[in-house]
Amino acid sequence: MPTDGVEKATEQATQILELLWRHALPAKPGARGPKPGLTVDAVVDAGIALADREGIEKLTIRAVAAELGLRAMSLYTYVPSKDALLVLMVDAVAADDPAIPADLPIRDRMIAIATRIRTELIAHPWLLEVSPWRQVLGPARMRRYENQLRAISDAGLTDLAMDRAIAVLTDFATGNARLAVAAAGATAQLSDADWWQVHGPLLAEVMPAADFPLAGRVGTAVGEHYQAPADPDGAFAYGVATLVDGILADAGD
Known part of the structure; x- marks a missing residue:
């Protein structure tokens, strides 16, 4: 990267981290801060409320400013860009995740890690649209990681295995949350029963049943049992229990 590119990236990273x-940081002597009457916290809260209500595609500096009764240019006093605001929003949401009770059995503590991630994503679906790669770590996300590590620190895992266990549980919870959010959005428009009433007979007409004997049999059983194409909640309960049992079994080797 050219020198000017590195300098610009460093300047942006410094601003976001600050x-x-x-x-946690002491105020800089003589630093010019935002005008009184509003705080960065209030701007972040407004961004979260807007994204929760209308989705991340509607999140703009102008829209957040309107939420606060301000002009767009006024908001740049508090956050330098939409990308910076998103970083602050992601960290602020993580602040709502308290420590996992230490008196729970280790298996329940590990399941709680995934459950809390899933619950957060379902409550704030826009988080699924934020890239998890190279996310800048703020105090709330660091505190959550510290709490997650503390929750499994007595499981008999190495440091690398503890990090990997948290990553695997997070990835599974994220994938399942994506399915749960999609299911909720679909059923808000048309119930699963109505959808299948439309598509089931049409599929039966075009799909040669003899070519898919197992898929036809299992798919029919699933549809009759769940009255839906799938069961995100049940799949999560089964999957996270299986994952945790596997992790704990590996810890005992």
Whole structure:
């Protein structure tokens, strides 16, 4: 990367990190801060409320400013860009995740890691649209990672295995949350029973049943049991229990 590109990236990273850790850092002597009457926290809260209500595609500096009764240019006093605001929003949401009770059995503590991630994503579906790669770590996400590690620190895993266990549980919870969010959005428009009433007979007409004997038999059983194409909640309960049992079995080797 050219020198000017590195300098620009460093400047942007410094600005975002200082915003993320604003409550932990001492105020700079003589620094010019935002105008009184509004805080960065209030801007972040407004961004979260907007994204929860209308989705991330509607999240703009102008829209958040309108939420607060301000002009768009005024908001740049508090956050330098939409990307920076998103980083702050992701960290702020993580602050709602308290420590996992230490008196729970280790298996329940590990399941809680995945359950809390899934619950957060379902409550804030826009998080699924934020790239998880190279996310800048703020105090809330670091605290959650610390709490997750503490929750499994007595499982007999190495440091690398603890990190990998948290990553695997998070990835599974994220994938299942994506399915649950999609299911909720679909049923809001047309119930699963109505959808299948339309598509079932049409599929039966075009699909040669003899070519798919197992898929036809299992698919019919699933549809009759769930009255839906799938069961995100049941799949999560089964999957996370299976994952945790596998992780704990590996820890005992």
